[in-house]
Amino acid sequence: MFAFVNEILEKRCNLSRSERILVGVSGGADSMCLMKLMKDFGYSIIVAYFHHQLRTEADLEAKGVESLGARLDVPFLFGTGDTRAYASQKSLTIEEAGRELRYRFLFSQAKDHQAQAVAVAHTADDQVETFLMHLLRGSGLSGLKGMQYYTLPNPWSEEIPLIRPLLSTWKEDILRYIQELGWNAFFDQSNLNTHYARNRIRQELLPYLETFNPQIKRALWQTADLLAADSTDLEEHCEDEWRACLLKHGEGYLGLDLARMRSLSLSLQRRLFRRGMAQLRPGLKDVDYATIQRAIACLNGKNESQYDLVAGVRIKIEVDLCWMLVWEADLPNNQWPQLLNDEIIMINPSDCIDISENWKISSEIIENDEAIFEQVLHNPNPYQAWLDEKSINFPLVIRSRKPGDRFQPLGMADRTVKASDFMINNKLPSRGRARWPLICYGDDIIWIPGYQIAHRYRAQPESERLVHIRLFARDGEDQRLDFD
Numbered sequence: 001m002f003a004f005v006n007e008i009l010e011k012r013c014n015l016s017r018s019e020r021i022l023v024g025v026s027g028g029a030d031s032m033c034l035m036k037l038m039k040d041f042g043y044s045i046i047v048a049y050f051h052h053q054l055r056t057e058a059d060l061e062a063k064g065v066e067s068l069g070a071r072l073d074v075p076f077l078f079g080t081g082d083t084r085a086y087a088s089q090k091s092l093t094i095e096e097a098g099r100e101l102r103y104r105f106l107f108s109q110a111k112d113h114q115a116q117a118v119a120v121a122h123t124a125d126d127q128v129e130t131f132l133m134h135l136l137r138g139s140g141l142s143g144l145k146g147m148q149y150y151t152l153p154n155p156w157s158e159e160i161p162l163i164r165p166l167l168s169t170w171k172e173d174i175l176r177y178i179q180e181l182g183w184n185a186f187f188d189q190s191n192l193n194t195h196y197a198r199n200r201i202r203q204e205l206l207p208y209l210e211t212f213n214p215q216i217k218r219a220l221w222q223t224a225d226l227l228a229a230d231s232t233d234l235e236e237h238c239e240d241e242w243r244a245c246l247l248k249h250g251e252g253y254l255g256l257d258l259a260r261m262r263s264l265s266l267s268l269q270r271r272l273f274r275r276g277m278a279q280l281r282p283g284l285k286d287v288d289y290a291t292i293q294r295a296i297a298c299l300n301g302k303n304e305s306q307y308d309l310v311a312g313v314r315i316k317i318e319v320d321l322c323w324m325l326v327w328e329a330d331l332p333n334n335q336w337p338q339l340l341n342d343e344i345i346m347i348n349p350s351d352c353i354d355i356s357e358n359w360k361i362s363s364e365i366i367e368n369d370e371a372i373f374e375q376v377l378h379n380p381n382p383y384q385a386w387l388d389e390k391s392i393n394f395p396l397v398i399r400s401r402k403p404g405d406r407f408q409p410l411g412m413a414d415r416t417v418k419a420s421d422f423m424i425n426n427k428l429p430s431r432g433r434a435r436w437p438l439i440c441y442g443d444d445i446i447w448i449p450g451y452q453i454a455h456r457y458r459a460q461p462e463s464e465r466l467v468h469i470r471l472f473a474r475d476g477e478d479q480r481l482d483f484d
Contacts, residue, residue, distance in 0.1 A: 252329025
C-alpha cells in the first residue's frame with residue numbers, strides 16, 4: 001500500500017538501509033504509521049518523544065509510544081521541557097516555543113546517537129494547511145513551497161537532514177492503515193481548539209473551499225510541489241551568496257558583508273534575511289513581509305541604524321557589517337583595541353606595554369631618511385604611526401576619551417574638531433568609542449590608532465628623527481581595522 005514511501009525514502013530523502021534514523025514521534029496515527037513503515041522497510045530506527053508539559057494526557061501518550069517501540073523492537077528516547085516558560089523567556093508564541101524545543105531535542109539526540117537523519121511524520125494534509133497558513137499571512141515563494149521531503153542545512157543542523165517521508169501521503173489513507181493493523185492511535189484534544197490558526201484552517205476554511213472544488217486539497221498540494229521545484233534553483237543561488245556574505249558568526253549573532261548585501265537583488269536580500277532569521281531563531285514561523293521590509297530599510301539606512309525585527313531579533317548597521325542578532329547576544333569586540341584601565345603611562349621611547357588582554361603598544365626612535373619617509377607617506381597599516389620626535393617628549397599617556405577632548409586631524413592646520421565628532425564621522429562603532437585608546441602628549445591627542453595622527457605632530461621630510469609607534473595584537477602581528 002505504501003511502497004511509494006520507500007521510494008521517497010531512497011530517492012527524495014537520500015537514505016540507505018545501512019543508516020540509523022531518529023524518528024520524532026507523537027502518539028498520533030501519522031507517527032505510528034511512520035514507525036511501522038520504516039521498520040518494515042528495513043531501516044534502523046530510534047524513536048524519540050518530547051513532552052511539552054502542556055497536556056496532562058501526554059504522560060499516557062508517551063507511555064503508549066514507548067510500548068509501541070518495544071513491540072517493534074526499537075529504542076525509545078524521552079525528553080521534556082517547560083514550553084510556557086521558554087515561550088515567555090524568548091518572547092515566542094506557545095506554538096513556536098514548542099516547535100523549537102522539540103526540534104532542538106530531536107537533533108541533539110540524533111547527534112548523540114550518531115543518527116544520519118531526523119524523520120518526522122508530516123503528511124500531505126499538513127502540507128496543504130501550511131500552504132494556506134502562509135498564503136493567508138502573506139508569503140513569497142519560500143513560504144508557498146511548503147515543507148520539503150529533505151532539508152539540509154536546516155535551522156537545527158548543518159550536518160543532519162530533516163526528512164518528511166509521508167509528505168505526499170493523505171491522512172485518510174494513514175488512518176485506514178492503522179485501523180487495519182488494529183492499533184489505537186492517541187488523539188490530541190488541542191487539535192479541536194480553533195483558537196489555533198492551523199486548526200481553524202482544517203475545520204472551517206478547507207471544508208468551505210471544498211464547496212468550490214472538491215479536490216481543493218490535492219490542487220493546493222500540487223501547487224506547493226510546483227513552487228518547491230522553482231524555489232530549489234533560487235535557494236542554491238541563495239546558499240552561495242550566504243556563504244559569501246557571512247563574515248562573522250557566533251552565539252546569537254551573524255555579521256553580513258554590508259557592501260555585498262547592498263549589491264544584491266531585492267529578492268536575494270529578502271531570502272538572506274530569512275536565512276539569517278532561521279539560523280538565529282530555529283523553527284520561527286512568524287517572519288512576515290513587514291518584518292523583512294524593516295530589515296531591508298535598515299540595510300539601506302545610515303551607519304549605526306538599528307531596527308527590531310521579530311521574536312527578539314534585531315538588525316544593526318555598523319561600519320562595513322550588517323549585524324543580525326538576538327537581544328541577549330553580545331557582539332564581539334575582542335579584536336578591537338580597548339583599554340582595560342582609564343590611563344596608562346608610556347615612560348620611555350623603547351617601552352612595550354600591555355593595554356588590554358589582547359593588545360600591546362610599542363614605540364622606538366628611528367633616524368629619518370628617504371626610505372623611511374617613503375613608508376610614512378605610504379603607510380599600509382593604520383595601527384602604526386610616525387611622529388616628529390622634536391614635537392613630543394616622553395612620557396606619553398595612553399587613555400580613553402574624556403568630555404571636551406578635541407583633535408587636530410592630519411591636514412587640518414588651522415582648526416580642531418571634537419574627538420567624539422571625529423569618531424562618529426569616521427564610523428567608529430559607538431560600542432567601541434568609550435574605551436578606544438588615544439595616544440596623548442600632555443592634553444593633546446597626537447594619534448587615534450586605526451585612523452589618523454594629529455597634524456601638529458606629523459613627520460616631515462626635514463624631521464631628523466621619528467617616533468615610530470605600533471599597536472598590535474599580543475601575537476605580534478600587525479593589525480588592520482577590522483570590526484568583528
